[in-house]
Amino acid sequence: MDELHALIREGIGKVGALPELAFYGGSFTAIDAGRQEEYLRAAYEYVKSGQLSSVRISTRPDCVDAAALDRLRRYGVGTVELGAQSMEDSVLIKSNRGHLARDTRKAAALVKAYGFTLGLQMMIGLPGENEGSAEYTAREIIGCGPDLVRIYPTAVIRNTALEKMYLEGRYTPLETDEAAEICAGLIPLFEEAGIRVIRIGLNPTEELSGEVAAGVYHPAFGELCKSKLYLKNAEAELCKLAGCVPDTVTIAVGRGRTSMMVGQRKCNVNRLKERYGIKRIKVIEGDIDGYAAVLCPPL
Numbered sequence: 337m338d339e340l341h342a343l344i345r346e347g348i349g350k351v352g353a354l355p356e357l358a359f360y361g362g363s364f365t366a367i368d369a370g371r372q373e374e375y376l377r378a379a380y381e382y383v384k385s386g387q388l389s390s391v392r393i394s395t396r397p398d399c400v401d402a403a404a405l406d407r408l409r410r411y412g413v414g415t416v417e418l419g420a421q422s423m424e425d426s427v428l429i430k431s432n433r434g435h436l437a438r439d440t441r442k443a444a445a446l447v448k449a450y451g452f453t454l455g456l457q458m459m460i461g462l463p464g465e466n467e468g469s470a471e472y473t474a475r476e477i478i479g480c481g482p483d484l485v486r487i488y489p490t491a492v493i494r495n496t497a498l499e500k501m502y503l504e505g506r507y508t509p510l511e512t513d514e515a516a517e518i519c520a521g522l523i524p525l526f527e528e529a530g531i532r533v534i535r536i537g538l539n540p541t542e543e544l545s546g547e548v549a550a551g552v553y554h555p556a557f558g559e560l561c562k563s564k565l566y567l568k569n570a571e572a573e574l575c576k577l578a579g580c581v582p583d584t585v586t587i588a589v590g591r592g593r594t595s596m597m598v599g600q601r602k603c604n605v606n607r608l609k610e611r612y613g614i615k616r617i618k619v620i621e622g623d624i625d626g627y628a629a630v631l632c633p634p635l
Contacts, residue, residue, distance in 0.1 A: 354389045356414070357382070363419070364393040365404040372404075376411035383412040390414035394457070398435035400443040405450045416447045417455035417486070422462055422469065423476035430464035432497065437476065444480040455534075456482040460518050461490035461510035461551065463501065474522045478529045485526055486535040489515040489552035499549050509551035516557065520564035527626070536561050559596060562627065566597040567604045570629035574612050577631075583615040586632040590624045597629060 357379050364372065382388040392415035393408065400418070408416065420440040422428050428436055440456070447454045456477050460470045477485060492502050492509055501507035510518070519536055526533050537557030538544065545553065554560060566589060574581055585608070589597045597619050598605050605617045624630055 354386075356389050357391045359391070359393045362394075363396040363399050365395040365408075366399040369403075369407070372407060373411075376407065376413070380411040388412075392417065392453075392455075394419065394455075396435060397440040397443040400446060402446070405446065405452070408452070409450060413452065415453040415455060415484075417457060417484075418443055418447070419457045420444075420473070420477060420480075421457065421459045422465070423458075423473040424464070424469055427462050427464040427469060431462045441480060444482065448481060453484070454480075454482045455484045455486065456480060457486040457488065459488045459490050460522075461515060463498070463507050470518050470522060471525070474525050478525065478531065482531055484532040484534045487519050487522060487533065488535075488538060489519065489557065491538060491551040491553045492549045494547050494549045502550055512552050512554050512557070512560070515552045516560040516564055519557075519561040520568070523561065523565060524627075556600070560600065563596045563599045563604060565627040566593070566629050567599065567607065569627055570597070570604070570608060570631075571611075573629060573631045574608065581612045581614060583613075584618070585612075585614050585616070586618045586620060588620050588622045588624055588630040588632050589628070590626070591621045593627075594619050594621055 359375060359379075364375075376391070379388065379391050383391065391411065391413045393413055394417040395404075397418045397420060400416070405416075418440060420437075421431070421433060423437040423440065425436050444454055444456065458470075458473050458477055462469075489510060489512075490498075492499050492507075498507060502509065523533055523536070535558070538553060540553070540555040570587055573587075574585070587597060599607075605619075608614055608617060620632070622630075
């Protein structure tokens with residue numbers, strides 16, 4: 337535990353605001369109960385002293401029960417995230433997840449009943465998915481009433497069963513652009529339901545980057561997805577002009593969102609210019625909510 341205490345103190349020293357400690361990278365409630373107690377007891381010292389705001393953990397839906405949640409609540413855990421991944425049993429079975437959709441629904445209800453902040457994680461591009469799988473899973477997750485969600489596109493990690501399927505031609509991963517289109521369609525579903533999307537895409541690390549054999553792994557994947565939303569909304573506004581699009585177009589977006597509207601390497605503005613015959617596009621910022629792209633009179 338000395339190493340854990342050292343890591344916690346180091347992390348506290350690097351963060352200006354009151355930090356939260358997260359036990360991620362595995363299924364926390366699946367490890368030995370005694371070890372859970374050790375970790376949680378160590379973290380709770382810093383919660384009680386006011387150096388940490390709270391503790392959060394991630395785990396599997398089939399590793400959540402009353403005893404586990406009693407333990408988490410006793411040691412100041414505030415958020416429990418469940419790796420739902422899919423709400424289609426056929427996909428879960430083909431992906432060898434070891435749990436079914438009913439396990440996610442049951443665990444989510446129990447976490448909410450205990451008063452924790454509930455997070456649900458979903459993946460797109462898993463084996464056995466079809467065109468409607470992502471939206472189905474998103475809507476089923478919304479039905480579970482989480483406070484927050486994470487969306488991850490599937491990446492094929494070396495020396496895994498999924499890589500074997502990929503190399504044998506039994507699994508075809510999504511391309512980055514395809515995955516971004518899918519996720520762009522999911523974001524409004526969650527936000528309209530009042531659910532925060534706190535992460536889209538894997539957190540890029542030096543260690544992980546060398547282990548991805550195929551699939552989606554992009555350092556700014558979340559921005560790619562949001563950029564597609566801006567493009568879609570801008571095109572919808574331009575279509576309203578019924579073929580009378582001016583040579584110069586000014587588009588207003590929310591503050592700090594210019595880069596998303598412009599797109600990486602100006603892909604969005606270049607597409608709009610080509611498709612609608614626009615010579616110049618100017619993007620400005622204003623008090624605009626969401627992913628709206630508002631056409632303004634030329635400036």
